[in-house]
Amino acid sequence: MAEMGLYVTEWPILFGADAAGVVKKVGEGVTNVAVGDKVLHAGTFADPAVKTFQQYVVMHSDFVAKVPSNITLDQAATIPLTLATAALGLYDKKQKPFGGIGLTAPWLEGGRGKYAGQPIFIIGGATGVGQHTIQLAKLSGFSPIIVTASPSNTAYLQSLGATHVLDRHTPLSELPALVRALTPAPINVGYDALGYPETQQALLDVVAPGGDILTVRDVALDAAALAARGTYVGRVFADVQMPAHRQVGLGLYQHLTQMLEAGEVKPTRLEVLPGGLEGIPEGLQRLKKGVSALKFVARPHETA
Ligand SMILES: NC(=O)c1ccc[n+]([C@@H]2O[C@H](COP(=O)([O-])OP(=O)(O)OC[C@H]3O[C@@H](n4cnc5c(N)ncnc54)[C@H](OP(=O)(O)O)[C@@H]3O)[C@@H](O)[C@H]2O)c1
Incomplete structure (x- = not known):
């Protein structure tokens, strides 16, 4: 800052x-x-x-x-801070300039386990934001919880709730096929806990048309491409106050x-x-x- x-x-x-x-x-x-x-x-x-x-x-x-x-x-x-970034992304309403994707929080009635059977994909699982997103995704019932990180963090992230850890050094262009091999279900929720232009694009390439994605930095994706895919992007800002x-x-x-x-x-x-x-x-x-x-x-x- x-x-x-x-x-x-x-x-x-x-x-x-x-x-x-x-x-x-x-x-x-x-x-x-x-x-x-x-x-x-x-x-x-x-x-x-x-x-x-x-x-x-x-x-x-x-x-x-x-x-x-x-x-x-x-x-x-x-x-x-990083818990707030995870929580406001997943559970805050869809709003601009900063907001989430409006899922039901696990502390609300009917929220716990609500998204059982639905996969989630998180880029940057080992960031503080990623670690808390994994934990909240687990409480919300998401499964599988697929993340990218260094292989050395696999066991640690699995202890938090990640089900699959993809090597973050793999070329980003290979992620869609790697994720498809892990789950036949469409990925409707994705969280980019890094927010770089290239990771935002990689997330967009993995998430199914009509899905929702989150980024911790300013949106760097082409508005027309987003509209064509029917993808909503939430730009998170972690100030709960x-x-x-x-x-x-x-x-x-x-x-x-x-x-x-x-x-x-x-x-x-x-x-x-x-x-x-x-x-x-x-x-x-x-x-x-x-x-x-x-x-x-x-x-x-x-x-x-
Ligand atoms: N919008 C907001 O309000 C808000 C709030 C908080 C943070 N942020 C932003 O959120 C981002 C994360 O912050 P943080 O404090 O949570 O991060 P952090 O804990 O400092 O992140 C460190 C981790 O980043 C991972 N990483 C680095 N490059 C990667 C890549 N290409 N792919 C996958 N993982 C990668 C590394 O994972 P490995 O060790 O596994 O390699 C490392 O463990 C930052 O950009 C920060 O500015 C935004």
Whole structure:
């Protein structure tokens, strides 16, 4: 965000969207959490007051969930943004400029297992977004759940719910045939968790005419080609606090503790950065070079 100037209004500025920690104070009328509770929360891009690369954060209680004892605070901090990106893609309504594809969320009546027997295809299964999309797709009943990733991540992604992992180094042009060999059912739902022009095109080539696809970056597909195939593209933006996405965000946060406790939503693999907040710049450099199915966590209280 610093390099691209995203939401940078002035310098110096705080960044950071995800966090987990212990509640120190609650506002009037807050009943879902109390002082001393371990919690995680979803940040927002719009409000500079809720950036998380700092020791204390003010957060709207609607988007705070208790962390159950089977998950550490470090693990909890890996969850909010990429889980929101997965959830808003699959379950937010079809809307522009940002939205989803309007599936019924598993926490709503009739949502759990609703899409049983329907395949889903995810490009970038090992990204944080991909990992959470796999988990939600499983709760929604999708099967098979076919993803692309490095073969070294196969067992890990299968433990999250992926049924088939295709080597992401395979030429993208070969994906339609590889997917067809795995399921005779048409692929009506696809999620591109990378969002590059070439991965968007590869997803379009796999998804059946009339299907719905999602991308985490701006749509790079030809509008006429999309219209000819009757394909809808949702461009996801993971801010659960924005009024347009709030409804799905509220549902997610009301049910999140339960889903974490049941192991239905799992944290991402993580590494704690040394030096607290001072470890973040080096962590960002390592991210740029590329890490595999891994998130970095900084502990602000360890800053020198
Ligand atoms: N729209 C939004 O609101 C929003 C929110 C969050 C993130 N995003 C975007 O979503 C994307 C993913 O973010 P993230 O944080 O989830 O990613 P991430 O965890 O940093 O992604 C790392 C993973 O990307 C995978 N990868 C890289 N190139 C690939 C390829 N060609 N095919 C398949 N997998 C590939 C690697 O998989 P292997 O290790 O298996 O090789 C690696 O493990 C980014 O573009 C990010 O900017 C958007």
